[in-house]
Structures are given as C-alpha cells and as structure tokens.
Amino acid sequence: MGVYPFHDGKVEDFEPIFQTLIQANGDNPDVLYNPDKYAEPFLPAAETLVAEAKKFESDGSKDKARELYLRAATVCRIGRFPIVRSSGGKALWELNKRAYLGASPYLSPPNTEVEIPFAHALATTGEASSAFIPAYLRVPEGKPPGGGWPVVLFICGLDHYRTDFEQRAARHAKDGFACVIVEIPGTGDCPAAKDDSTSPGRVWSSVLDWIDGHRSQYSFNTSKIVARGMSTGGYNAMRIAHTHADRLFAVVAQGGGSHHMFDPQWIKAQNHMEYPYALADALAFKFGYDSVDKYAAGASQKFSLLETGIFDKESTRLFLINGMEDSIFPIEDSFLPLRHGRVKDARFLEDRQHVGNPGGDDIVYDWLREVVYGQK
Numbered sequence: 153m154g155v156y157p158f159h160d161g162k163v164e165d166f167e168p169i170f171q172t173l174i175q176a177n178g179d180n181p182d183v184l185y186n187p188d189k190y191a192e193p194f195l196p197a198a199e200t201l202v203a204e205a206k207k208f209e210s211d212g213s214k215d216k217a218r219e220l221y222l223r224a225a226t227v228c229r230i231g232r233f234p235i236v237r238s239s240g241g242k243a244l245w246e247l248n249k250r251a252y253l254g255a256s257p258y259l260s261p262p263n264t265e266v267e268i269p270f271a272h273a274l275a276t277t278g279e280a281s282s283a284f285i286p287a288y289l290r291v292p293e294g295k296p297p298g299g300g301w302p303v304v305l306f307i308c309g310l311d312h313y314r315t316d317f318e319q320r321a322a323r324h325a326k327d328g329f330a331c332v333i334v335e336i337p338g339t340g341d342c343p344a345a346k347d348d349s350t351s352p353g354r355v356w357s358s359v360l361d362w363i364d365g366h367r368s369q370y371s372f373n374t375s376k377i378v379a380r381g382m383s384t385g386g387y388n389a390m391r392i393a394h395t396h397a398d399r400l401f402a403v404v405a406q407g408g409g410s411h412h413m414f415d416p417q418w419i420k421a422q423n424h425m426e427y428p429y430a431l432a433d434a435l436a437f438k439f440g441y442d443s444v445d446k447y448a449a450g451a452s453q454k455f456s457l458l459e460t461g462i463f464d465k466e467s468t469r470l471f472l473i474n475g476m477e478d479s480i481f482p483i484e485d486s487f488l489p490l491r492h493g494r495v496k497d498a499r500f501l502e503d504r505q506h507v508g509n510p511g512g513d514d515i516v517y518d519w520l521r522e523v524v525y526g527q528k
Contacts, residue, residue, distance in 0.1 A: 155509070157233060157312065159319055161226030165201065169193045169227070185430050187232075191240030194231025198224045198244065202251050214258045221255035225315055234311035234427075235339060235434045245313075245340075252315040259318065261325050264289045268334075268362040270343050272354035277345035285358055286341045288314045290321045290331040291370050300373035301330040302401075302524050303363055305356075307381035307388045308333065310438055313340040320513070327521055330372060334359055336388050338438035347440025349455050352388050353395045360399050376524055380404040380516065382507050383480060384438065387413070390457055390472075390489055394465040402469040402523050404516055407507030409481035410488050411459070414452035418482060419444065425479035426505055463492040471497040471519050473512055475504030 154161070172193040177183040183190050205220035228248035232241040256263035266289050273279035292301060304324045306317060314333040321331040337355065338346030345351045360377070367374045378401050381389030386408020393403035412418060422432040436447035439455060453459050467489075474486045483500065490496050499515055501508040508515070521527040 157229055157316070158226060160222040161230075162223055165197060165223055165227055166230070169197050169231075184428065185433070187238035188240040191231045191238065191244055194227055195240070195243055195247065198227040198231065198247055198251065201227060202247070202254065205251070205254060209254070218255045218258035221251045221258075222318065224251040225255070229316055234429050234431070235437055237434075237437050248313075248315050252318075255318075259290075260322065261290050261293045263318075263321075264291075266332075266362075268359055270354070270358050271361055272357045273343070274345070274348075274351070274354060277348045277351065279343060279345055279351070279354070283343035285334060285343060285355060286314070287359070288317075288321075288331075288333040289370070290325050290333075292325045292328055292330065296371035297328065297373075299375070300367065300371040301328065302373050302376035302378065304329045304331045304520070305359065305363070305377060305379040305400075306331055306333040307379055307385040307392070308335040308339065309381070309383040309385035310339060310434060312382070312385075323513075323517060324520075327517060328525070329378075329520070330370060332359065332363060336385060336438075338440065339384075345440075346438060349460060352391060356392050356396055360396065376401045378402045378404070378520060378524065380406065380520075381408060382406045383408065384435070386474075386507075387457070387481075390470070391462055393467045393470045394457075394462050394493075397466050397468040400468045402471065402520075403467075404471045404473065404519070405486070405489075406512060406516060407474045407478060407481065408472075408486065410457040410463075410485040411452070412482040412485050412488075414456050415482075416448040419448040419451075422480075427480055431480065458488060463489060465493070467493050467496075469494075469497070469523065471499075471516075471523075473499045473501075473508050473515060473519075475501050475506060475508040475512065477504060478506045480506040 201220050201224035205217045209217035228244045232244040236245045266287050267284035270283040273281040324331045335342040337344040337351045344355045364374050386405040389403050389405035390408050390410050419432050423430050432444045436444050441447035472486045
C-alpha cells in the first residue's frame with residue numbers, strides 16, 4: 153500500500169528481509185522486541201540499495217538514483233523502528249541519514265541539512281550550549297510571496313524522524329510553505345534532555361530564534377509560523393501551542409496525547425493494541441525511564457500537560473485532529489484541550505485509527521491553507 157512507515161519503499165526490498173527474519177527466528181514475533189537481532193538483515197539490504205543508487209548517480213540517472221536512495225532510507229527506517237536504542241539501530245540510523253541526504257539534491261524542492269545552535273540549552277540537565285539541533289529545511293522553489301514564505305515547523309514523533317517526511321514536506325512546499333523539520337527530545341539526534349519535561353521548550357525557543365535570524369536568507373515570513381506535530385509530536389504540538397503562543401500563528405496537533413496517555417492502565421495496555429512493536433517500552437525510553445513500570449508510575453505528574461499546568465496557559469490558534477479509534481493515545485487526550493482556554497478547532501474522524509488517516513492529512517493541508525492564506 154505504500155503507507156507510513158513504508159512510504160518511499162518497495163515490496164521487493166522487504167520480502168527477502170522478512171523471509172530472513174522468519175527463517176532465522178522460527179517465525180517467532182519476539183524478534184520484533186529484540187532491536188539488534190531484528191536489525192541484522194536490514195543493514196546489508198540497505199547498503200546494496202545505496203550502492204546501486206551511487207552507480208545510477210555517477211551515470212547521470214538522477215531520477216533512478218533518487219528512487220533508490222529513498223528506498224534505502226525506507227529499509228533503514230523499518231530496521232531501526234521504532235526508536236534508536238541499540239547498536240544495530242544506530243548503524244541503520246546513520247545510513248538512513250546518508251541515504252536520505254543522497255536523495256536530497258534531487259527532491260523537489262531540494263532538502264538541505266542545517267545545524268541550529270542549541271542557544272537555550274540548560275547545563276544543569278546535561279545539555280551542552282555548544283550542541284547543535286540538526287534539522288532539515290525545504291524551501292519552495294520560485295519567487296516568494298510579498299511577505300515571504302510562511303513556515304511550517306514540523307515536529308517529529310516517537311518513530312518518525314527528520315528523514316521520514318519527504319512526501320509531507322513536499323506537499324507543504326507545494327502549498328507555499330517553507331518546512332523546518334526537527335526531532336523531539338529522546339529521539340533521533342535531538343540534543344535536549346529527554347527526562348526533563350521542560351526541555352522541548354528550550355528546543356523550540358532555539359529553533360524559532362534561528363528561523364527569525366534567517367528570515368532574510370530564506371525569505372521566511374516570521375509572522376506566519378505554524379507548527380505541526382503528529383503522534384508524540386502531537387503531544388509536543390499541544391505543548392508548544394501554549395508555551396510559545398506569542399511566537400506562533402497557529403498549531404496542528406494530529407493524533408497527539410496530552411494527559412491520559414500517561415495513565416498506568418493505558419501504558420500497561422499499549423503493547424497489545426494497534427502498534428506492531430513494544431510501544432510502552434519505546435515511550436518509556438523516549439521519556440527517560442529505564443523500565444515501563446517506572447514510566448507508568450511517574451510520567452503523569454512529570455509530563456502530563458494537564459497536571460503540569462500547560463493547559464492553563466494562553467494558547468495560539470490550535471487545531472486538534474485524530475481518528476476516533478486511536479489506540480496509540482486515547483482519543484480523550486485530543487478532547488481535553490477543548491475544555492481549557494481559548495476556543496479550538498477540531499476534527500475527529502469516525503472509523504479511523506491513529507492520526508486519522510486515510511483522510512486526516514488532507515484535512516490538515518486544507519486547514520493550513522485556509523487559516524494562513526484564507527483559501528477554502
């Protein structure tokens with residue numbers, strides 16, 4: 153089907169990989185919960201695709217090279233899925249970035265890697281002020297509008313990093329938005345403290361400072377910065393809508409959690425619902441806990457947007473969207489912001505699961521065009 157997280161991939165790239173996993177593990181799905189063992193057959197398959205891409209590139213076949221680099225990046229994505237926490241996963245993540253950057257000059261518009269100074273790092277949390285926040289930048293081709301390009305700050309999630317948004321970033325660029333893609337604490341290469349509930353704010357302050365400082369270089373319209381977060385990125389989107397309301401024009405929180413996602417009963421059930429991997433374990437790792445039990449016992453009072461008072465702050469314009477049958481995060485977490493502060497926009501889709509697809513993305517693009525450009 154080519155749906156997330158297999159977008160940009162080909163069935164024929166995965167058939168031999170999964171056949172190898174089946175043969176090596178007796179068709180036992182427990183291998184999905186052993187990151188290093190699971191990753192083993194993915195790396196050589198991705199390396200082969202990268203080598204093929206380079207051959208086409210040297211021959212001047214840019215379209216074929218782009219396709220193969222993206223296919224290699226997809227193999228790497230599934231091999232390190234859902235989160236980088238093993239040596240095998242780290243090797244695939246490094247190759248994932250090299251493959252995507254190999255395709256980057258041939259994308260429309262091209263993808264550029266930028267290093268954003270972590271200007272708001274807090275040393276007492278272990279963050280280094282000398283660190284950089286790695287980000288990808290997509291700027292529409294052609295002449296910018298009079299006020300400059302509106303900006304989408306794309307907030308990554310638990311399992312989708314800055315290499316994973318080719319199609320969505322291209323769509324935003326087609327709609328006239330520059331796109332800055334940034335990972336959240338505890339994932340990818342984000343340098344922020346994952347166990348500090350306030351660290352996302354320091355990341356976004358640093359990123360927004362960089363956008364403001366580069367408005368002339370890239371023709372950014374800094375009065376029209378919108379943030380979009382999906383899944384765990386949606387949690388961060390709800391947060392930034394309140395913590396940085398004065399710096400954002402609007403925010404989209406798609407499939408986000410906010411409070412009930414930290415309920416111990418929900419956490420203990422997560423590994424047995426729609427997510428194909430050990431979701432509770434991955435989230436525990438992302439939020440800085442070394443066990444699911446510790447995560448279930450302590451996360452709510454530390455990270456809940458309700459209990460920490462985030463929802464008591466004034467928010468910018470916020471659009472909440474999700475599928476009613478979401479079993480990654482409770483749908484009630486998307487309802488909760490509606491009961492606080494300013495009036496929100498919302499769309500909840502019947503018979504849809506996490507983030508509301510198919511159909512949810514199209515609604516987001518329509519909403520952004522309407523609020524930013526006044527187009528219906």
